[in-house]
Structures are given as structure tokens and as C-alpha cells.
Amino acid sequence: MIWVPILLGTFKLAVFGTGMFFAIKWHYDQGKKKKEEEARAAAEAALEETE
Secondary structure, three states: OOHHHHHHHHHHHHHHHHHHHHHHHHHHHHHHHHHHHHHHHHHHHHHHHHO
């Protein structure tokens, strides 16, 4: 019966590890998305300025 806590502990680490991976990935993607939107807004502003 000693295998039960080992199995559940391994499962817990896998679940938390996966959750941490996707949390970090989501925050990274949000930062990238924000930078792209800012660059697009700056390009549109520059384009409107030249017209």
C-alpha cells in the first residue's frame, strides 16, 4: 500500500507542473499580444500622420 501516496504524489506533481506550464505560456502570450497591438497602433498612427 506504500505505492498509493507515491502514485498520488506523482500525479499531483504532473498536474501542478502542467498547470504551471500553461500559466507561464498564457502570460507570455498575453505579453506578446500586447506588444503586437502596440506596434500595430503605432504603425497606424504613423500612417495617418503621413496622410
